[in-house]
Amino acid sequence: MARLIGGRGCITFRAHPKAFLSKDHFMKFTGTDNYVATDDLMTAVNAAITLERPLLVKGEPGTGKTLLAMEVAEALGMPLYEWHIKSTTKANHGLYEYDAVSRLRDSQLGDDRVQDINNYIKRGMLWESFVSDKPSVLLIDEIDKADIEFPNDLLRELDRMEFYVYETQETVSAINRPVVIITSNNEKELPDAFLRRCFFHYIRFPDEETMEKIVHVHFPDIKKRLLKEALEVFFSIREVNGIKKKPTTSELLDWIKLLLAEDIDPEVLRGDSTKAIPQLHGALLKNEQDVHMFERLAFMSRRQDG
Template sequence: MVAKATAQFQGTSQYIASDGLKLAVNAACTLEKPLLVKGEPGTGKTLLAEQVAASLGLKLITWHIKSTTKAQQGLYEYDAVSRLRDSQLGDSRVYDIQHYIKPGKLWEAFTSTERCVLLIDEIDKADIEFPNDLLHELDKMSFYVYETNQTIHAKQRPIVIITSNNEKELPTAFLRRCFFHYIEFPDEAMMRKIVAVHFPQISQNLLSQALQVFYKLRDIPNLKKAPSTSELIDWLALILADDLPEQVLQQQSALPPMYGALIKNEQDLQLLERLAQMSRR
């Protein structure tokens, strides 16, 4: 049965969300399905969960996924080694197995007395079986603890937001259980709104020059890593901090000032240096 949404996410003063993204968040909440968000690194996927929680006045629980993360860690971990050591030392705690159960992020979210937002961040970093190992838990909002013979049920169904950088394909069975949204890279109009959140007093002429350089850089063929929104914000912060004149951005060069904020690997730097040499000939 589809639940009625009690609140609608409309973005915040700190997060400019497109109409499509707002629709996706609210649809996932209505359907009570996890929201799977994909997009380029630096497009605000992780920040989305923080702002959804802030907007709706909910607690945020974050589970950052690494290449070594196992699904079981999100449920709980049983410290059998510590229990064995305590038994050898004659510690009385050994008779209470609860002392050796460490709740994970899903356990924390499920047992929260108030509804919360659960962020599973960068799920594609883990092993390919990781998403499948969470199918039942995310679908039924419950899991079984074998050591204590108990079932943990969600007291309040959390809003689950899952991010992916598209580093690997996710299993079809997992995708069926999610509401999906791809965050398109912002066009210039949207980017101006995003920049205004961070630098409300920025000169519009300076911003126009900076965006021209930024998008021109992104359009260069064979660039291994195009600069992202977060890197644009860092670059603008440096430009404003150094009070660079607008004329510097107007120079016809493939290497922009403070390029280290935008270019993040030597292959792209070498490519830009070659283009800069060609432009000077």
């Protein structure tokens, strides 16, 4: 069974046994050299491609949401346009921005450029992907970071794949409808009207078996015993009730990197999760309260043992 190999940064190849590529479906996503998608993810991606609707991907941080768009682009041989959303991002930013200030300045200086308004219109990622000469992938990353109304402002543009530029009075319509992939960290609820138009996929946190593979991909030489102990500690931390920030895949990888660098003996890790806070916990626990809680738990369990 194909498994998602996620995590931040570099990803390594695992061959996918199921080849869906067929003549009548020339654009089909089956995972790539670097990214092996789960079956449900592939179905969702392919539905989004075939029906030309956006695909909304949710999931815990560190499960490879953003990476998905990059890998889809690579698999389909399409250019990728990335639009990263911040809390201050407005829907317009993706379409275009009119730099009136520069134009005013130029007009004061008598620059010839000023005659053509097009010189002052900066294209956004949506525009770029609409006019791309071959079909493209458009990533709208972390849409939940923006204001709650943000997705609604993009409804028409994503639906019709066109928008109107007031300054030049032209309509920009997509030459090739891009494959739109939208990621969300669940920080805000997305509006229903927006959700209705998307396909939806939820990437789950990798289970222990998958995680083992992911770690192996990053640290092929890791000793079995160290890996086993480290994963045990990692998953037991994630299971602790009331922890404020659960460590993610990328944090696990950082931690293992540290363990390897410091050459920590697996024996030291054994029992760590109950008797003491884990070695080099700084990579896993990023919240003061979490660290405190662990210290307390560790103290209590030591007392029980003693």
